[in-house]
Amino acid sequence: MADSEPRAPAAGVPQVIQSYGGGGFRVAGQRHKGSLILHPRRAEPWPVAAGSDISLESLKGLLARDNAVEMLLVGCGPRFLAPPKDIAQAVRAAGAGLEWMTTAAACRTWNLLLVDERAVIAALIAVE
Numbered sequence: 001m002a003d004s005e006p007r008a009p010a011a012g013v014p015q016v017i018q019s020y021g022g023g024g025f026r027v028a029g030q031r032h033k034g035s036l037i038l039h040p041r042r043a044e045p046w047p048v049a050a051g052s053d054i055s056l057e058s059l060k061g062l063l064a065r066d067n068a069v070e071m072l073l074v075g076c077g078p079r080f081l082a083p084p085k086d087i088a089q090a091v092r093a094a095g096a097g098l099e100w101m102t103t104a105a106a107c108r109t110w111n112l113l114l115v116d117e118r119a120v121i122a123a124l125i126a127v128e
Contacts, residue, residue, distance in 0.1 A: 014114055015043050017107045023126050025107075037062065038122040040114060051076035051125055056086045059123060063094040068119050071097040075106030075124040103127045 015038050018026040024033040027043050035046040048058050054076060062072065072091050074083065083100040091098040099109065103125050113120045 012041050015040060016114060017111055020103065020107050020124075021127060023128055025124065025126065033126070035126045036122075036124050038110060038124065040117075040120070046123055048123075048125060051079070051081045054084070054087070054123070054125070056084070056090055059087060060090065062121050062123065063091065063096065069094075069096050069121050070118060071099060071113070071120040073106050073110060073113070073120055073122040074098070074100045075103030075122065076100060077103055077125040078127045 013028045015027050017038075018029070020026075024031060025036050025043075026032075027036070027038065030043070032043060032045070035048050037044045037046045046058070048054055054074065059072065059074075063069065076083075080102050083098060088098055099106075101109065104127070106122060106124055110120070110122045110124075
């Protein structure tokens with residue numbers, strides 16, 4: 001994957017994950033270095049480098065900003081780590097579901113949920 005600067009796709013383009021690895025993602029034809037937050041129609045950088053660094057603070061704004069979200073999908077890196085209890089409780093309190101899995105599984109799941117037009121946000125840790 002090339003290391004070009006990410007460009008924002010046109011508004012309304014579905015954020016299909018085409019590939020992942022090499023420390024980033026290719027989403028909707030654009031290369032993104034580092035971890036990523038995906039909304040159905042946009043992508044944004046996520047300043048979290050490892051699954052062990054995922055905190056309630058790093059995710060809290062997503063739930064507050066997107067009240068219509070029905071699910072938060074978290075890709076925690078190359079190996080599964082159980083979600084912290086405070087995150088699971090906060091997601092439930094916001095009325096959303098939490099799906100926590102490896103980044104590879106989360107990328108596959110994201111694309112399926114996107115096709116189903118589900119109200120989901122993904123927080124994905126970049127993997128090599």
